[in-house]
Each structure stands twice: as C-alpha cells, then as structure tokens.
Amino acid sequence: xxxxxxxxxxxxxxxPVRVAVIDDHPVVxxxxxxxxxxxxxxxxxxxxxxxxxxxxxxxxxxxSDVLLVDLYLRDGMVTDRLADLAAAGRRVxxxxxxxxxATILAAMDAGACAYVAKHEAREHxxxxxxxxxxxxxxxxxxxxxxxxxxxRPASPRLSVKETEALRLWFQGMSKAxxxxxxxxxxxxxxxYIDRARLKYVKAGRRAPTTFALLARAIEDGLIDPxxxxxxxxxxxxxxxx
Numbered sequence: 613x614x615x616x617x618x619x620x621x622x623x624x625x626x627x628p629v630r631v632a633v634i635d636d637h638p639v640v641x642x643x644x645x646x647x648x649x650x651x652x653x654x655x656x657x658x659x660x661x662x663x664x665x666x667x668x669x670x671x672x673x674x675x676s677d678v679l680l681v682d683l684y685l686r687d688g689m690v691t692d693r694l695a696d697l698a699a700a701g702r703r704v705x706x707x708x709x710x711x712x713x714a715t716i717l718a719a720m721d722a723g724a725c726a727y728v729a730k731h732e733a734r735e736h737x738x739x740x741x742x743x744x745x746x747x748x749x750x751x752x753x754x755x756x757x758x759x760x761x762x763x764r765p766a767s768p769r770l771s772v773k774e775t776e777a778l779r780l781w782f783q784g785m786s787k788a789x790x791x792x793x794x795x796x797x798x799x800x801x802x803x804y805i806d807r808a809r810l811k812y813v814k815a816g817r818r819a820p821t822t823f824a825l826l827a828r829a830i831e832d833g834l835i836d837p838x839x840x841x842x843x844x845x846x847x848x849x850x851x852x853x
Contacts, residue, residue: 625677625745629656632673635682635707636663640730644680644707644737651738665693677745680737683708683719691715691722698723698821703744707733716758725823729754749782749826759830768811770834777804778829 633644641661648656660673663685673679679697683689683706697704706724708715709731716727725744728736729752736752743750751759770778773794780790781801791798805825812819812828819825829835 628654629678629741629745630659630676631656631678631680631741632659632668632676633661633680634663634665634668634685636685647734647737655742656738665690678703678705678741680705680707680741683710683715691718694719694722694724705740705744711754713758713761716755720824720827725821726750726752727755728752747822749823759827768815770808770811774804774808775834777801778808778834781805782826782829782835
C-alpha cells in the first residue's frame with residue numbers, strides 16, 4: 613500500500629468527479645484547473661493540487677475519485693508508486709511529458725488506469741478523468757500508439773464466445789446488454805470475461821482492470837485500433853456494469 617494512503621473504497625462515480633492533481637509545476641496545476649473549469653458540463657472538480665503524493669493524500673485529496681499524477685516529480689520517476697496506489701483502490705491517470713512506448717507501457721502495467729501526454733491534455737484530460745471515474749476505457753493517441761506497437765509475449769487462445777463478449781463489452785455495452793445480444797445469461801458473460809482475464813494471467817500478461825484488458829485486446833487484434841475513437845464517445849454515457 614502506498615505511503616500515506618488508506619484503503620480507498622472504489623465505486624463508479626455518477627456525479628461530478630473529484631480529482632486531485634499531483635504535479636510539481638504550479639503553472640501546470642493552474643492549467644489543469646482552467647481546463648476542468650472550461651468543461652461546459654461541469655463534470656469534474658479539482659479538490660486539491662500539490663507537488664507530493666503523500667501530502668496530497670493527507671489533505672483534501674484523500675477523498676478524490678481520481679488522482680492525476682505527473683510521472684516525474686522532484687524526487688524522480690514515480691512509476692514504482694503506481695502499483696501501491698492501485699492496490700489501495702486508487703484510480704490513477706498518469707499525466708506526463710514522456711511519450712516513449714516503454715514508459716507508457718510501464719505505467720500501465722504498474723496500475724495506471726489511463727495515460728495522457730501533456731501535449732494532448734487540453735483535448736483529452738477531462739474526458740479521460742470522467743471515463744476513468746466511471747470505470748470506462750479511454751485511449752488517448754499516445755496510449756494507442758504504445759499499445760499497437762507492443763511486441764510482448766504470445767496471445768492466449770480465447771474462444772469465439774470469449775472474444776465476442778469482450779468485443780461487445782468494449783463497445784460500451786453493459787454485461788446485461790451483451791448477454792441479450794449474445795442470447796446468454798449475464799452470469800455467462802461475466803464468466804467469459806473472467807476466463808479471458810485468467811488466460812492472460814497464465815500467459816504472463818496480467819489484465820486485472822478494464823483498462824488493462826482493453827490494452828491486451830488491442831495488442832492482440834481483438835479490437836481494431838480504428839475503433840478506438842468510439843470508446844471516447846462513450847465517456848459521458850452511463851457506466852457499464
């Protein structure tokens with residue numbers, strides 16, 4: 613568990629999303645506040661901002677729904693803190709100037725829910741925060757580029773039904789809707805998704821979160837990269853169950 617944190621109860625957020633910003637540049641903090649304030653739907657509010665993870669989590673940031681964390685703070689790269697934050701129930705969006713594939717994939721593997729490069733933040737920041745708070749996948753261009761060029765271990769063998777269930781689920785359907793489309797029970801849909809996760813674990817490619825499983829699906833060609841834009845359009849919709 614991350615230093616300075618307590619177990620955080622993680623539920624799908626239905627109202628305004630409370631975000632805590634962790635970045636050691638005041639101008640970046642103010643820029644993020646401005647982008648959030650400019651959202652005409654008022655979907656996000658910044659509840660705290662600071663340059664240190666532990667300090668923010670000891671203050672108002674402890675009650676945030678999402679942490680927006682710069683990957684490089686005064687003490688250096690904080691990739692090793694992401695796993696602890698995720699294990700403590702925190703939804704973490706990495707916000708970084710680094711756009712190389714290795715850094716992005718390392719952050720996602722460590723437990724980040726999404727990755728936003730600083731040069732694309734104005735366009736994608738609010739949508740990413742809202743999607744993550746609703747446990748919905750959101751793929752920025754920088755993350756998409758890293759995923760589709762990832763050359764790591766071989767794909768597990770998913771059944772036709774497992775693949776279909778994943779594909780429909782990632783198109784924004786709830787498990788109940790997937791069940792109706794496939795003519796099966798919601799429990800069976802959940803079994804298909806859980807089995808897919810287990811197969812990835814056995815292949816040495818853990819996918820404990822929706823976001824990680826989406827990344828695996830894109831890596832393995834189950835989801836066409838050309839469809840990535842569709843996931844963004846679901847960001848403001850009702851959360852999948």
